[in-house]
Structures are given as C-alpha cells and as structure tokens.
Amino acid sequence: MKLIGILxxxxxxxxxxxxxxxxxxNVKVTKTSTEGAIALGELxxxxxxxxxxxxxxxxxxxxxxxxxxxxxxxxxxRGLIESFSKxxxxxxxxxxxxxxxxxxxxxxxxxxxxxxxxxxxxxLLFPDTDSSLQLEAAEKMIKKLPNPTVIIxxxxxxxxxxxxxxxxxxxxxxxxxxxxxxxxxxxxVNGIFKLLTASExxxxxxxxxxxxxxxxxxxxxxxxxxxxxxxxxxxxxxILDRLIEAKKIEEITDFNYQVDxxxx
Numbered sequence: 001m002k003l004i005g006i007l008x009x010x011x012x013x014x015x016x017x018x019x020x021x022x023x024x025x026n027v028k029v030t031k032t033s034t035e036g037a038i039a040l041g042e043l044x045x046x047x048x049x050x051x052x053x054x055x056x057x058x059x060x061x062x063x064x065x066x067x068x069x070x071x072x073x074x075x076x077x078r079g080l081i082e083s084f085s086k087x088x089x090x091x092x093x094x095x096x097x098x099x100x101x102x103x104x105x106x107x108x109x110x111x112x113x114x115x116x117x118x119x120x121x122x123x124l125l126f127p128d129t130d131s132s133l134q135l136e137a138a139e140k141m142i143k144k145l146p147n148p149t150v151i152i153x154x155x156x157x158x159x160x161x162x163x164x165x166x167x168x169x170x171x172x173x174x175x176x177x178x179x180x181x182x183x184x185x186x187x188x189v190n191g192i193f194k195l196l197t198a199s200e201x202x203x204x205x206x207x208x209x210x211x212x213x214x215x216x217x218x219x220x221x222x223x224x225x226x227x228x229x230x231x232x233x234x235x236x237x238x239i240l241d242r243l244i245e246a247k248k249i250e251e252i253t254d255f256n257y258q259v260d261x262x263x264x
Contacts, residue, residue: 002026002068004196007050009040012106012157013073016189017045020196028063054086057094064095069102069196072142076131085137092141102148102199104192109153109181109208109244111136120245121153121204139204148202150195155208155244158262159185165222169231176216176233181244183207184259194255201253206246211262221263 004020006013009029020027021044030050031037037060040047048060052074064070072091076084112119113126127133142149156164162185183191191207213221216233223230249255 002199003028003066004069004071005063005067006030006071006073007063008072008074009045009047010073010075011159011162012154012185012188013071014040014043014045015185016071016192018043019189019193021045028067030059030063052087052091054083054090057091067101069104069199071104071106071192071196073106075106075108076134084131084134085141088138089141092145100147102150103142103145104150104152104195105139105142106192107135107139107151107153108132109155109206111139111153112242112244114240114242116241118243118245121206121248150202151204152192152195153204153206154188155181155183155206155246157185157188158182163222163226165219165226165228165231168219169223169228172232172234173215173219174234174237175240176214176235176237177239178215178241179212179243180215180218180262181208181212181242182262183209183246184262187257187259190258191249191255194249194253198253205249205252206244207249208244208246209259209262210246210257211260212243213263218262 003026006017006029009017009031017027017029028046029040030048031040032051034049037047037049048063050059050063110132111125111127112123113128115126125136127136139151142151188207195201219231
C-alpha cells in the first residue's frame with residue numbers, strides 16, 4: 001500500500017485521513033502543535049508535529065520519509081498571508097523530495113478573482129486579494145517541480161458544522177443575485193480521494209458543486225436550516241455573475257458529485 005502524507009491536517013484533512021485510515025491506507029498527518037498532534041493520534045491516526053515558516057522547518061521531520069504522495073493542505077493564514085508563498089518555497093527547497101513523490105496541493109477557486117463569467121481549469125487567473133495572490137504564486141512553484149503534481153482548486157468549503165451563514169446571518173450580504181460556488185465536505189473528500197487513487201493523473205482540477213443556487217436563496221434556506229435569524233441583503237448591489245465549473249475531474253476520472261443540492 002502506498003504511503004500518503006497530509007501536511008496540515010485541519011477540518012478537511014482530518015475527514016480525508018479518517019477515510020483513508022478506515023480503508024487501511026497508510027497515512028501520516030501533521031499539526032503545528034503537540035496538542036493537535038495528540039488529538040489526531042487519539043483518532044487512530046499516525047500523527048506528527050511539524051512547524052513551517054519562511055526560513056525553517058521543524059518538528060518530527062521523519063513524517064516526510066518514504067512518502068509516495070504528499071498532500072499540502074496549508075491555507076494562507078490571516079495576518080501571515082504575505083509569507084505563505086515563501087513558506088511553500090522553503091518547504092520545496094528544503095525537502096527535495098524524491099522525484100517520484102507525487103505532490104497534491106490544495107488551492108482555492110479564489111485565484112480566478114471576483115470577475116464576471118464562467119471559469120474552468122483552463123481560464124486565466126485574476127487573483128485580487130493577498131491570499132489569492134499568494135496561492136497563485138505557490139501554484140506556480142508547485143508546477144515547476146520535477147515531481148508529478150496535482151493542484152486542486154477548492155470552492156468554498158461547507159459541511160454540517162461549517163457554513164458561511166453562521167457569520168453572515170448578522171450581516172448585510174452583498175451580491176444577492178449572484179450564485180454560490182461551494183463544495184460540500186463529502187465531495188471534497190471523495191474528489192481528493194479519487195485523485196489519490198488515479199496516481200497517473202496530473203494537472204489542475206477544480207472541485208466545486210455543480211449546483212449553483214443564487215446567494216439570496218441559498219442563505220435564506222441555510223438560515224432556516226440552522227434556525228438562525230434571516231440575513232439582510234444589499235438589494236441595490238450590482239450583480240456579479242461568476243460561475244466556477246468543475247467538470248474536468250468527472251471527465252478524467254470516474255468521480256461523481258454526491259451532494260447535488262446544496263439547499264438540503
């Protein structure tokens with residue numbers, strides 16, 4: 001069985017790791033704190049503590065030994081965004097992983113920017129925030145590696161315990177007539193898993209639900225679902241019609257989206 005490493009095992013990575021573990025895959029995971037690593041260990045995962053900065057990589061570095069595939073799941077952090085691409089660059093330079101180690105980098109559809117239109121994996125990128133600019137820079141570094149690489153651009157992550165409505169129900173939501181570009185945790189995990197199993201595949205893949213309800217409809221339904229106060233909307237806001245397509249993974253692999261209605 002191939003050995004998989006998940007560098008940065010947060011909300012999504014933990015769900016993926018437990019799935020791999022249940023299927024008897026060999027998987028190693030990391031957190032930046034000892035407490036976090038212990039918590040993952042209590043879930044039955046082979047956990048390590050790793051800290052990464054612009055100029056240092058510390059902790060249980062044996063995590064990187066003999067990996068067949070490495071999933072890099074480290075999002076830019078608020079307040080430290082400008083150092084993100086430098087961290088990724090330092091990681092790549094320091095590890096000098098064996099050329100056969102396949103790298104899977106979890107990015108975001110935010111790299112397409114807030115522009116009108118339909119975007120897919122072949123579209124030009126228009127990053128317009130600090131974090132999306134850093135992700136674009138990191139993607140470029142990953143693509144230059146001699147290793148086989150996959151870049152996964154995730155839509156907005158949602159799940160039973162994670163949804164923007166938990167914060168937005170108290171705010172005025174812009175662009176009510178625009179559509180959502182979200183991915184449910186179930187489909188995110190299964191999509192990454194499918195790309196792990198398709199070990200010959202390389203390139204860029206979007207992971208976004210094919211269901212794109214209007215933002216107003218979506219957030220009103222979610223407020224009801226979670227028994228929250230109904231949010232307000234900026235009805236005078238101009239419409240930004242932005243839709244992210246993610247059909248490529250279904251064309252290249254036998255993956256199919258399971259959550260085909262985000263309003264449920």
